[in-house]
Amino acid sequence: MTTGDRPEEPAAPSPIEARVREIAGDSAQSVDYSFDELQLRVSREAVVDVCAALKSDPELDFKYLRCLSVVDWQDELEAVYHLASLSHPHKLVIKTRAPIDDPWIPTAISVWMGADWHEREGHDLFGLEFRGHPDLSPLILYEGFEGFPGRKSYEMPEQVTFYGD
């Protein structure tokens, strides 16, 4: 039996945790773990500065934005940045939230060019405005599409749920 990707229990403190805390400073709302991944929560006002500092720090060197996801938590929208370093075996998750009635988060395109289409997709599907993005025209959806199909509140009439809660 191989354990595959099973996370090690309990998650050992990551060697980069102290450094991440140091760089995030007062901006850090919390630093914790989900499974084996280190997670940092920051306010939306601070997220771009923290990202830029984490990227330029030689000890962390988060030059690779693996993924940028938007999650709809009904009353809030959350942007999740998955970062990785190529020179070190480090990974980090950054999370920031915006209230659903004032949905904006500053764009991270100045930090990683690769944030571009992820942010446009998040804008299309979730109506989360990435403030400062140069071109938020529809990417995935067509021009004039009504509504935000990624949100939980979007009605999908033809969807059939077989069994579940």
Added chain:
Amino acid sequence: MVTDSGLSANIVRDPVTEQAELSINMGPQHPATHGVFRMVLTLDGERVVDVYPHIGYLHRGSERLAEGENFQQITTLFDRLDYVANFNNEWVYVRAVEKAMGVDVPERADYIRLILSELNRIASHLLFYGTYGLDTGAMNPVMLGFRDRERIQQIFEGVTGARMMHNYFRIGGVKEDLPDGFVPAVRALLDQLKVGYEEARGTLTESEIFIERTAGIGAIPPEDLLDYGVTGPLLRAAGIDYDIRKADPYSIYEELDFRVPTGQTGDCYDRYMVRMLEIEQSISIVAQALDKLPDGPFLGRVPRILRPPEGDVYVHGENPRGDLGVYLVSSGGTVQPYRLKIRGPSFCNLMALPAMIRGSYLADATVILGSMDIVLGEVDR
């Protein structure tokens, strides 16, 4: 100056300098876009001044659909993302759920998954080899590439019953055991693939016409590639040896002996060459895995109804096109994911397309696009 005027060509003249730029549309129905991809090219003479890509023609809402299906059912959606590398897609998804659930995978299942995924990598690269030949004006490769790919497809059909949408990987293992005669059949297949690989040498690899056509175009600095989030053969062609099978090893890759081919300049020829060398490595990986293939169960002990604990996992794996990631959010106690985000490698690679094409000749645009080996099913999701 991009004028998005639909289907016809459009000339925009600067009122002061009298210089004209021609804006032409390419796609979504165009044989060289490898799917329903569309780009608007702005030309100054033969030079491409700017490119504006349009995607989304194949958007099926896979991420949202997944929120309404059970964890076991979602594998079918992953088959339909990157439809020329189905096993690699399924694998990343089932690993994500296994990580969230803490499910053990029997060793035999790990080997079966690895063998099939590596064969699928070969099949995917052979498809690239064939279609890239067409992109650059050679007719032979598509015959040779499809002939060898067909042999692999027959193995897949024998194992799973389906040629494309296999739905074979299960959370905790695979659907059923390998059929009788699988190991000798794959060994014979590997020998045939080695012969085909040597034939490719004559058709493209050492062809002077092909080298003239592809060398020195499409290259951008490796730092820029990384900034755009480009991964896979495109990144390795530029000399960065980032392969998740080595950098963040999963499954049994650590036990196998293989190397990560890299290029030097990152031009279209290097990208082609990296993929060809990866075929060679994958053949070796499959041969090693066949030697070690253990007996035992093919499916672990998995609850019939999966309810992962609250939390989120991000699992990634090396797809033929790069870093495929799955971000799975579970709200705890539900049989469906709360949110499933798919990070498609082609989606991220395409972001670098304008930077790669800008400044090159129009005739090179299709060659550069072809060298990226995009699959629109996974770009649009």
